[in-house]
Amino acid sequence: xxxxxxxxxxxxxxxxxxxxxxxxxxxxxxxxxxxxxxxxxxxxxxxxxxxxxxxxxxxxxxxxxxxxxxxxxxxxxxxxxxxxxxxxxxxxxxxxxxxxxxxxxxxxxxxxxxxxxxxxxxxxxxxxxxxxxxxxxxxxxxxxxxxxxxxxxxxxxxxxxxxxxxxxxxxxxxxxxxxxxxxxxxxxxxxxxxxxxxxxxxxxxxxxxxxxxxxxxxxxxxxxxxxxxxxxxxxx
Amino acid sequence: xxxxxxxxxxxxxxxxxxxxxxxxxxxxxxxxxxxxxxxxxxxxxxxxxxxxxxxxxxxxxxxxxxxxxxxxxxxxxxxxxxxxxxxxxxxxxxxxxxxxxxxxxxxxxxxxxxxxxxxxxxxxxxxxxxxxxxxxxxxxxxxxxxxxxxxxxxxxxxxxxxxxxxxxxxxxxxxxxxxxxxxxxxxxxxxxxxxxxxxxxxxxxxxxxxxxxxxxxxxxxxxxxxxxxxxxxxxx
Numbered sequence: 120x121x122x123x124x125x126x127x128x129x130x131x132x133x134x135x136x137x138x139x140x141x142x143x144x145x146x147x148x149x150x151x152x153x154x155x156x157x158x159x160x161x162x163x164x165x166x167x168x169x170x171x172x173x174x175x176x177x178x179x180x181x182x183x184x185x186x187x188x189x190x191x192x193x194x195x196x197x198x199x200x201x202x203x204x205x206x207x208x209x210x211x212x213x214x215x216x217x218x219x220x221x222x223x224x225x226x227x228x229x230x231x232x233x234x235x236x237x238x239x240x241x242x243x244x245x246x247x248x249x250x251x252x253x254x255x256x257x258x259x260x261x262x263x264x265x266x267x268x269x270x271x272x273x274x275x276x277x278x279x280x281x282x283x284x285x286x287x288x289x290x291x292x293x294x295x296x297x298x299x300x301x302x303x304x305x306x307x308x309x310x311x312x313x314x315x316x317x318x319x320x321x322x323x324x325x326x327x328x329x330x331x332x333x334x335x336x337x338x339x340x341x342x343x344x345x346x347x348x349x350x351x352x353x354x355x
Numbered sequence: 356x357x358x359x360x361x362x363x364x365x366x367x368x369x370x371x372x373x374x375x376x377x378x379x380x381x382x383x384x385x386x387x388x389x390x391x392x393x394x395x396x397x398x399x400x401x402x403x404x405x406x407x408x409x410x411x412x413x414x415x416x417x418x419x420x421x422x423x424x425x426x427x428x429x430x431x432x433x434x435x436x437x438x439x440x441x442x443x444x445x446x447x448x449x450x451x452x453x454x455x456x457x458x459x460x461x462x463x464x465x466x467x468x469x470x471x472x473x474x475x476x477x478x479x480x481x482x483x484x485x486x487x488x489x490x491x492x493x494x495x496x497x498x499x500x501x502x503x504x505x506x507x508x509x510x511x512x513x514x515x516x517x518x519x520x521x522x523x524x525x526x527x528x529x530x531x532x533x534x535x536x537x538x539x540x541x542x543x544x545x546x547x548x549x550x551x552x553x554x555x556x557x558x559x560x561x562x563x564x565x566x567x568x569x570x571x572x573x574x575x576x577x578x579x580x581x582x583x584x585x586x587x588x589x590x591x
Binding site: 271272273274275276278279280289292293296300301303304305335338339342343344346347348349350351353354355 | 584
């Protein structure tokens with residue numbers, strides 16, 4: 120499985136994805152699920168993927184190949200985030216149609232869910248959740264975050280903390296706690312975590328990978344665990 | 356959907372169930388999912404159900420009808436909790452077999468998951484999770500709690516707090532917080548909550564129903580929400 124979160128806040132955007140893939144419990148691997156398309160100063164786009172890994176890699180490859188051809192519509196030439204979401208949605212649709220052709224009986228799920236967020240010069244930052252059918256929805260001030268994959272364990276803490284005015288630093292902390300809760304309760308989600316923060320109008324993503332022994336993550340995890348237990352003791 | 360939790364702790368047993376059922380979002384109703392078979396001083400048994408409501412009611416009706424006939428094996432005459440789990444498992448199996456006969460194409464899920472816990476004089480308290488197939492597993496010191504229904508939202512807090520030595524009071528608080536997290540994040544789980552605590556060798560269940568405006572639950576909910584946010588602010 121997978122766990123990915125993305126947020127569209129007043130201050131900017133936040134993206135995080137785990138890196139574990141599994142086809143059954145005896146076939147576990149590490150794959151990056153965060154893909155960046157950036158031209159500093161002009162556009163910063165991030166894709167997070169959850170679902171069939173073959174579909175995910177095929178979609179990303181198509182998007183990258185297209186990006187080589189300047190005369191084709193691609194993620195570097197498209198004029199708006201809405202256009203980018205359409206391009207990604209269409210690509211998902213084509214790939215799934217090709218994979219599933221004549222395979223309707225196999226019961227294989229070729230589906231792919233994508234979170235696409237970013238900013239293109241001239242627009243505000245935007246965030247979309249794109250479905251396996253290629254259609255999509257956009258995050259708003261009322262609903263500033265989307266999750267895909269193994270979403271339930273880490274949802275309560277987001278529901279309690281995150282709103283449109285949450286700062287990027289707070290959002291990062293909250294995201295990491297949401298990942299900690301998910302990783303503790305579900306084996307199919309695992310470290311390292313890929314994280315990207317984006318400040319509005321900066322056109323420069325701050326990307327990092329948090330490894331198993333990341334000092335800040337361990338401190339955060341311990342402080343939160345202890346804090347929760349303390350808090351629990353103090354309840355009426 | 357449904358959310359039910361049961362725990363087998365050193366001090367005794369804990370049971371909780373929400374009361375919302377839904378067949379689509381436009382068909383929501385309130386049904387009790389906690390069923391008690393008790394003979395004070397001799398045996399205290401609790402069943403929590405999650406799954407097909409028709410199957411659940413049919414299984415409970417069969418168990419109640421059988422309990423009227425003293426010559427038949429029933430939940431008041433069975434000599435051990437293991438025997439009780441077998442009886443419930445067999446009943447589930449029979450009911451599902453009858454319902455699904457000739458219905459394999461309909462795609463209806465007749466399945467029922469049950470948590471059965473309690474104590475029969477001469478034994479220690481025991482807790483079982485019974486599957487739709489009628490087979491079951493028992494809680495141990497290593498894994499002292501079971502959940503059925505919409506289990507994921509409320510699992511992280513149980514994983515962080517509950518172990519075999521948790522007191523009944525702490526277990527109650529933790530259970531209610533686990534319900535609060537689930538109810539906040541998922542519309543298909545709703546108040547009131549049926550709660551039962553059982554102290555080892557007491558042979559007397561303490562049963563209560565927490566309504567939407569239950570004062571203690573509201574205080575707990577608010578204290579926990581505020582505490583979490585405070586805790587969050589203090590993180591590194």
